Amino acid sequence: MSVQILDHQLEDYFNTAVELAKKAGQKIKEAFYKEKNVNTKQSAADLVTETDQAVEKMVQEIISQKYPTHKFIGEETVAVDGSSCTLTDDPTWIVDPIDGTTNFVHSIPEVSFSCGITVNKEVVIGVVYVPILDQMYTAKKGQGSFFNGQKLSVSSVTELKQAALIMEGGSSRDPDILKAKLDNLRNVLTASHGIRAYGSAAINLCKIASGICEGYVEYGIHCWDIAAGLLILQEAGGVVKDTTGEEVDIMRRRITGACSVNIVNQLVPLLTHLDMGRD
Template structure:
């Protein structure tokens, strides 16, 4: 895979992403009365965006593969990642924000070749923010080079922590244990409701770190590359585990040093939670 090949894909898809942004901006003129209507609206605009992107890419590059939110929910499983060029698309990331006209929402499109992240584009049309990265060439916001805050001190860290995911019964204990440890170790906490934008805020230096567990490939396919290309570090949120794009539980930080400090605090929380779980099981066994 040469730089030229990836640049060609980038140049082809960028106008399509901008066109998709215009479609999302049209969604301002609706009245929603029921929960069903919210999901209908999101699905309609998700599909409109996927239609623009996927149809054009398929026509131009018929051998390329796709992993996308709408496509995956239509067939009820996520395709396996292969060595083929694969476009991983989230038509609207931050849907709960989108339906409330809270402008932290975006289109995210990542490209992998030989299972490696080589390109990422994240576009927030409401704020006119276009984040881009090609592997090895840096990250940019509206064409201007991005750098993380370079923060190395956990006590000065403002962490964007996606607490809404603690709604999930399987994740709740882990989130809350980690939260109770993190909150006393860091300077401040935020929760924004968009994984792709959360990663961009680390890349641009607005946040020092971002964490989210229990996500999907399309939440991380563009943003993780953008953070890394801006000088940040990303790993799985469980200490010692490698980041896995197909099962993204990640922590992204402004520097490797900060990442290691955050992981150490979270390991303490995870160890405490597992110890409590063993005690609980032992007590149940005694009865």
């Protein structure tokens, strides 16, 4: 049986998510210009800092106090207890305390706090905040998406050969995964105006939502990287799909987002599809 949420409840969740983003942003900003203690997770390029962990702890505590029946999926919580995360119909806060940890470590400003809220397994609220640049992206299901209060809309480009794309190297150093990613990169580069890489999936989706670049493909992301950004892109008029062009599944660790379904349809045949497992 699906969960019923009233409008005023959703509004309350949204306001809480924005407040959390500002609080998290303050902590990230304080740590950004200081020396960082860096540890690694799955590979030598999969980084985590004390700030990732401190921000997630703070956010989780606030959510569990305010909404004790809600579920929580956070990048660092999953990393610590090794559990895979299960998405249920219950209201679920999917949080990446710092999306773009490598950027954070290198003082590259594209570092974001990402918070998506699902109800009945569907993202209904998305908040991405880039504290160093004071950029707040927000969306509520069916109500558009906004950048610092201004309504967002995607690029009107429909042909891949006139598109700029975003693709990332990612943190895996597995040679087979890298080979497929580089083949994809060559194919997309050859067919388009060019490729950019900013190092944060959440920000990448927000850039497409803002009409900056037309499409984005990534294998290896997690639900916390994309939950918020995918709603922000959809509500700006964009399209989010699985990399095969099928319906997106936020637990499937792969995504393509674009300004239109035409761009997705032209991207899909250029890709070698990697099975990255599930969150």
